[in-house]
Amino acid sequence: MSKQLALKISISGVRGVVGNALTPQLVTSFAAAFGTYAGAGPIVVGTDSRPSRDMVKHAVFAGLLSVGCAPVDVGILPVPSLQLHLRETGAFGGVCLTASHNPIEWNALKFFGADGILLRPHEAAELTDLYHQGAYPRVDGMSVEPIRTDDTAIERHRSAVLAALDTGAIRAAHIHVAVDCCNGAASHATPEFLRALGCRVTAIHTDPNRPFPHDPEPIPEHMGDLTRAVRECGADIGFIQDADADRLAIADSDGRPLGEELTLALAVRQVTSVRPGPVVVNVSTSRMIDDICAETGSTLYRTRVGEVNVVERMLEVGAEIGGEGNGGVIAPQINPCRDSFVAMGRVLEAMAVTGRSIHELRGAIPSYAMLKTRIATRPRDVPVALRRLREAFADGRLDEIDGVKILWSDRWLQARASNTEPIIRVIAEAPTERDARDMIQRAQSALEAAA
16 A cells, blocks of 8 residues: 555544554644644543554643643543543543554544534535645644543443443343453443443453454454354354444354344344434444334434434434444434444344344344445545446436445445445445345456456
8 A cells, every 4th residue: 555545534533554654743732632622721632452552642732732722631541531531520522542443553543522423524625624734723732631541431431321221120130241452542431331230251352462363344354253252152142343332233142143233133123113203324324224224114314424423413313322333323312423332232132122032033034135345446546436336326216425436226235435445345225135236346357348
């Protein structure tokens, strides 16, 4: 990967390969820009468990201090814990240093407003403009604020999630959970959360001082260790989180990965079966959500991909549940962000109140085949590639909410530029895997012809 392609600036923040595009100089400048944008007050700073965290964190501190901000170091913690904490403590903003599902050599700065929500697209654009201008109101040596520490964020977050669940039913069910924390930000928080719910817990990869044992993206090909753990310990269900613990994937009692799309589907079904209402997901999310909303009498809205896009629409329509099909469940009344703890809680609640196994709950939701691939590309080549895709699938109904999505009565295909990597993501969902694979292959041919 070239240096030009190793840095990604988007609504998901600023991320890149450490020592390549993500340098201390760049981090310090972006932190100074954010401090200028947020205002000279307390800024919450947390990290995931990547080895580069201290270097990146101190560069952020330097940038914030230089413009008069007062950094609050909350240590290694799940990003949803940081988001809830900064909102409830009255901080001016927050920065989480995490590249989420990206490999360990990456790191990133995720920026949050005082409401605990990722910067909106126009806010992110204003911050980027400020960074490029490079004119920050530096303070003198006598005005530099001290760095404070605060270790209450995880407990605050855990209490908020538990208060929203039927904890009595979950505790009475005595569910045995195997969980793979990927040596990530939730390595300590997740086992404690599950035990607070009365679960018997078999936890693996819970040392944040060790490297990731596998790629941190919670998809089936990275779930081998969890599969073995579920089978060996006889767990009722298996959970796996990404490095910053905003996404969750599930394995059944046989250790079989259910696919990250099922996480959101199960949570939506649990909430809307009791309280039908508006549901918001992004345009890349499975049509399982359409079926669930039809079953429960709920109204479905779709947005562009990106947590902040979904959250904004949820707040507009008053949705209690929604999210993204990559395993990101959002419940704004608890925490207006993707939150794997909310996801775990809702799935365990569904098992407890229905008395059904995870296999039975999955069987009650219509099944489709979804395949995903990625094609490396330069940003300047994306428009031509997407135009070729539109031409290759001219027989379908076009949806351009995000990238290009073509829909038919029983299937769909989408291609869009990633917010987090220099790639085009291609997704196909159809009644059978063969149908989905045929669409993926046709799409790849069209996109590669445009390269």
